[in-house]
Amino acid sequence: xxxxxxxxxxxxxxxxxxxxxxxxxxxxxxxxxxxxxxxxxxxxxxxxxxxxxxxxxxxxxxxxxxxxxxxxxxxxxxxxxxxxxxxxxxxxxxxxxxxxxxxxxxxxxxxxxxxxxxxxxxxxxxxxxxxxxxxxxxxxxxxxxxxxxxxxxxxxxxxxxxxxxxxxxxxxxxxxxxxxxxxxxxxxxxxxxxxxxxxxxxxxxxxxxxxxxxxxxxxxxxxxxxxxxxxxxxxxxxxxxxxxxxxxxxxxxxxxxxxxxxxxxxxxxxxxxxxxxxxxxxxxxxxxxxxxxxxxxxxxxxxxxxxxxxxxx
Amino acid sequence: xxxxxxxxxxxxxxxxxxxxxxxxxxxxxxxxxxxxxxxxxxxxxxxxxxxxxxxxxxxxxxxxxxxxxxxxxxxxxxxxxxxxxxxxxxxxxxxxxxxxxxxxxxxxxxxxxxxxxxxxxxxxxxxxxxxxxxxxxxxxxxxxxxxxxxxxxxxxxxxxxxxxxxxxxxxxxxxxxxxxxxxxxxxxxxxxxxxxxxxxxxxxxxxxxxxxxxxxxxxxxxxxxxxxxxxxxxxxxxxxxxxxxxxxxxxxxxxxxxxxxxxxxxxxxxxxxxxxxxxxxxxxxxxxxxxxxxxxxxxxxxxxxxxxxxxxx
Numbered sequence: 001x002x003x004x005x006x007x008x009x010x011x012x013x014x015x016x017x018x019x020x021x022x023x024x025x026x027x028x029x030x031x032x033x034x035x036x037x038x039x040x041x042x043x044x045x046x047x048x049x050x051x052x053x054x055x056x057x058x059x060x061x062x063x064x065x066x067x068x069x070x071x072x073x074x075x076x077x078x079x080x081x082x083x084x085x086x087x088x089x090x091x092x093x094x095x096x097x098x099x100x101x102x103x104x105x106x107x108x109x110x111x112x113x114x115x116x117x118x119x120x121x122x123x124x125x126x127x128x129x130x131x132x133x134x135x136x137x138x139x140x141x142x143x144x145x146x147x148x149x150x151x152x153x154x155x156x157x158x159x160x161x162x163x164x165x166x167x168x169x170x171x172x173x174x175x176x177x178x179x180x181x182x183x184x185x186x187x188x189x190x191x192x193x194x195x196x197x198x199x200x201x202x203x204x205x206x207x208x209x210x211x212x213x214x215x216x217x218x219x220x221x222x223x224x225x226x227x228x229x230x231x232x233x234x235x236x237x238x239x240x241x242x243x244x245x246x247x248x249x250x251x252x253x254x255x256x257x258x259x260x261x262x263x264x265x266x267x268x269x270x271x272x273x274x275x276x277x278x279x280x281x282x283x284x285x286x287x288x289x290x291x292x293x294x295x296x297x298x299x300x301x302x303x304x305x306x307x308x309x310x311x312x313x
Numbered sequence: 314x315x316x317x318x319x320x321x322x323x324x325x326x327x328x329x330x331x332x333x334x335x336x337x338x339x340x341x342x343x344x345x346x347x348x349x350x351x352x353x354x355x356x357x358x359x360x361x362x363x364x365x366x367x368x369x370x371x372x373x374x375x376x377x378x379x380x381x382x383x384x385x386x387x388x389x390x391x392x393x394x395x396x397x398x399x400x401x402x403x404x405x406x407x408x409x410x411x412x413x414x415x416x417x418x419x420x421x422x423x424x425x426x427x428x429x430x431x432x433x434x435x436x437x438x439x440x441x442x443x444x445x446x447x448x449x450x451x452x453x454x455x456x457x458x459x460x461x462x463x464x465x466x467x468x469x470x471x472x473x474x475x476x477x478x479x480x481x482x483x484x485x486x487x488x489x490x491x492x493x494x495x496x497x498x499x500x501x502x503x504x505x506x507x508x509x510x511x512x513x514x515x516x517x518x519x520x521x522x523x524x525x526x527x528x529x530x531x532x533x534x535x536x537x538x539x540x541x542x543x544x545x546x547x548x549x550x551x552x553x554x555x556x557x558x559x560x561x562x563x564x565x566x567x568x569x570x571x572x573x574x575x576x577x578x579x580x581x582x583x584x585x586x587x588x589x590x591x592x593x594x595x596x597x598x599x600x601x602x603x604x605x606x607x608x609x610x611x612x613x614x615x616x617x618x619x620x621x622x623x624x625x626x
Binding site: 041305 | 331336338339351353354358390556574578580581582583613617618620622623624625626
């Protein structure tokens with residue numbers, strides 16, 4: 001399976017009117033203009049609504065009637081739940097029973113059914129398979145599928161439409177779906193725009209994989225950027241990143257926190273740590289000749305206590 | 314002196330390219346669509362840049378060479394300082410010597426000179442007059458002048474251009490400059506759109522004045538919405554509000570805090586308490602048949618500790 005820019009354009013048509021065209025907020029820092037593509041202001045709180053909606057809008061009536069499901073305790077769960085709600089389909093989300101209440105409540109607020117499992121005694125894959133077998137629900141993969149990647153790439157397409165004269169675009173890397181979609185559309189529409197990824201130093205699986213020339217797995221990560229903890233890039237996303245990225249910028253935990261603080265107190269946007277990783281890299285880690293950079297700000301869902309703790313330093 | 318919609322249109326031409334065209338973010342709550350005009354994302358952190366820029370761009374070269382000044386420890390200071398910086402003029406800002414450091418630093422970051430005074434032993438008016446006499450600087454009034462009002466009204470003009478089919482528009486009331494400019498432009502361009510103001514219960518001077526049919530003064534207010542503590546509407550702003558407002562919605566301190574929390578955690582926008590007053594009113598205090606309401610979100614400058622305290626409830 002491969003994926004191309006044409007699929008991003010098809011996704012953009014499919015999801016039109018069902019996801020927000022999020023604003024681009026400019027902020028100038030030390031001679032560099034950052035154009036923040038604000039997916040933290042997206043419905044459901046992150047870009048994950050795009051991939052989820054691309055999936056739901058691709059299903060036929062019979063599949064919609066059987067519903068969809070996913071495994072996630074984070075933004076993918078909320079994105080799939082919200083996409084299913086707007087398609088009139090049932091969403092089932094498998095979550096560890098010790099998932100934070102705020103994430104459970106957020107997903108439930110979009111009408112999804114939550115199926116809890118014990119991550120110490122139960123096998124999540126087996127549970128997902130059993131539910132899918134019983135219900136016929138379509139499993140929506142979080143990153144490693146053409147429909148997911150194409151949906152996520154629509155954010156960068158909107159960014160290019162709004163700000164055509166960029167030097168570079170940067171996006172954070174979890175499994176790589178957002179950045180792979182970004183790479184495809186930027187390379188197709190604006191071949192001279194440089195492409196960068198951003199990862200936490202503590203979750204550098206894609207950086208390591210690029211060095212090695214093959215997909216590498218890292219141990220479970222404890223980075224504050226909880227959306228970027230996937231231990232290994234995808235089989236489908238990695239070759240795309242490998243073909244198109246100039247480099248990956250690694251940022252420290254302190255740089256991520258400082259970016260959250262700066263976004264909150266100076267720009268007045270609430271951005272979760274995973275979303276602030278690309279901003280941290282754009283502020284401190286890009287080549288000096290990058291003067292106008294499009295920054296995909298992936299999401300804003302975070303707990304009040306965490307935000308309070310980060311800003312009150 | 315009077316002020317008209319034509320002056321808002323002139324201001325819009327004058328400030329074009331010098332202030333951000335801020336995004337409008339939609340959020341749907343209980344069957345009502347809020348269209349948030351995000352002046353918290355404005356350069357300098359509030360709508361005050363608009364009035365300040367309209368002033369600076371109206372001065373001739375001789376006046377620009379003498380500089381501008383204002384008295385404020387808040388958003389007006391930062392707005393005037395930023396407007397002066399982009400016009401290449403010197404700004405002097407008179408502040409109480411016990412003003413919070415964050416506000417002093419913010420104003421200074423735009424290149425303004427800060428002149429401190431002791432609010433217990435010195436007369437602020439006398440200090441302003443002395444500086445103006447000595448330097449020839451133009452004093453930029455915070456709300457009660459046609460150029461100020463016209464500049465502030467440009468936010469509503471942009472809102473109407475972006476969302477033409479609103480039922481109502483609401484804005485917060487300090488001295489009334491923002492709302493007066495809003496009233497003029499909305500009534501001229503969209504005569505059927507209903508107009509509302511929002512005030513804290515603890516700073517209800519304009520609400521009282523509307524009841525009385527004349528300008529009323531209240532004692533110093535302790536509302537958390539520190540930008541709305543002016544004790545009395547302006548001589549120029551009040552008749553405009555009187556002519557055009559359907560009513561003023563009063564909100565409690567708890568409702569203001571709840572609106573800041575909701576904006577932060579659900580919408581992912583950082584809005585200072587003064588800016589959240591219009592949102593609090595739009596969420597809870599408008600007539601039930603208002604289904605699509607434009608909400609001027611006036612600013613986002615607040616201290617980290619205050620934001621942390623409000624969200625961490």
